[in-house]
Amino acid sequence: MSFAALERRLNYTFANPALLQQALTHRSHSARHNERLEFLGDGVLNFVVAALLYERFQNIDEGDLSRVRASLVKQSTLADIAQRLDLSGYLRLGEGELKSGGFRRPSILADAVEAILGAIYLDQGFEAVRQVIAGLYRELLDKVDPDTQGKDAKTLLQEWLQGRHLELPQYQVVCIHGVAHDQQFEVECAVPAFDIHIRANGSSRRAAEQTAAGQVLEQLLPLSPVDIKRRQAAGKARQQAERLAQFKATHGRAAQGESR
């Protein structure tokens, strides 16, 4: 197989194509597989992405740098890069993995990307692999918002509301389906200011809360500032109406109590 198209997409030509061949070889295929290269590539990728973020974001602290980096080197991001490189067709897998669709599996794709980076480091050294990584990540880095990238939905929702001085979301388990080892949690996320109540399922309480928070965010984020103010106002009015109703109910009961 010719590597020309892949090398073009990587913007890199191997001096020793056997290294690329090895990087594309899963352990199910043969003994000369890519796992050691993946170890090396994981290291260089983590470092180069750290250095790229360090240069680009001069004013964010190391906690934010770590969070953003984690989101850029995680398996799903690497699997996306593998798709862009059209790696599937180049992978060398054992028969079992082939039949079970291993060439589409995110872990196998992500590992192969790392292994290719390790192979480039061995092939032509640090500066070569730094340039390849910078090229692969150019668009992703342009889109990074260090305030939000890599944060989970619950954190983003909380920060969104806090930034507008609004009441925090409330999470509640509505019900739990299934038996001990295979439970499904149904959770409600309520945002009082916007009168939003959204339910979601998950295999853990936390997972269900994250899904619900994400769906709430999908409703909140597209809102225009005017919308937000209107819905804040509607929420406040509703709360006041509820308080009034509650007061009347209590007052009514008290009056009944007195009349007895």
Added chain:
Amino acid sequence: MSFAALERRLNYTFANPALLQQALTHRSHSARHNERLEFLGDGVLNFVVAALLYERFQNIDEGDLSRVRASLVKQSTLADIAQRLDLSGYLRLGEGELKSGGFRRPSILADAVEAILGAIYLDQGFEAVRQVIAGLYRELLDKVDPDTQGKDAKTLLQEWLQGRHLELPQYQVVCIHGVAHDQQFEVECAVPAFDIHIRANGSSRRAAEQTAAGQVLEQLLPLSPVDIKRRQAAGKARQQAERLAQFKATHGRAAQGESR
């Protein structure tokens, strides 16, 4: 303060000594502190140690490479390197940290080592910092035994016994002192083949087991092959004697049972 002695120990001279100054500045001292440099240095250290191990150990798999690397970049190893560099006297700490002995704290020392490596990368690039790291780790790498480095005491003890086809150690909680949030566990580790029974304490069951296993290893590792054979034989004889006694007791009881 002159950095000459420190630079000599690092075998590196900064083009821009302000970077070294910043690397030695704890966040308690001033706003231009070392935490971002530490983020960068952590990345380059992890990668360079990975690359050094990859080159040196051609035949170990990525799992072992990861384990050995983790032991070489962990806080206590970095704090040892800081001691060798005599970093304490150069650290710039806030008053509170100074008074509480921050210049001796392993986390502060380890972070400063990483920050210095980040500073060297910014100062003169990858090849410069690679050489400094290779120099700092030369002796440590010469001593690495990839079969054992970074393994915990329980794992080492188990492997030592398995390698000699001996019965595995048995762990038992002897007693638990203290109340819920502040418990001390006393655990016994027994190695039947050597008739060893060692007790140790720890703030968790796991910690106590590790300490006990470590003390058992301290008894086993110095043994000569002859000693080992003799103690294996003694252990076997003891086991046989116990089985015989048990048989007699059962037989005795059975006889008594029959005679009733």
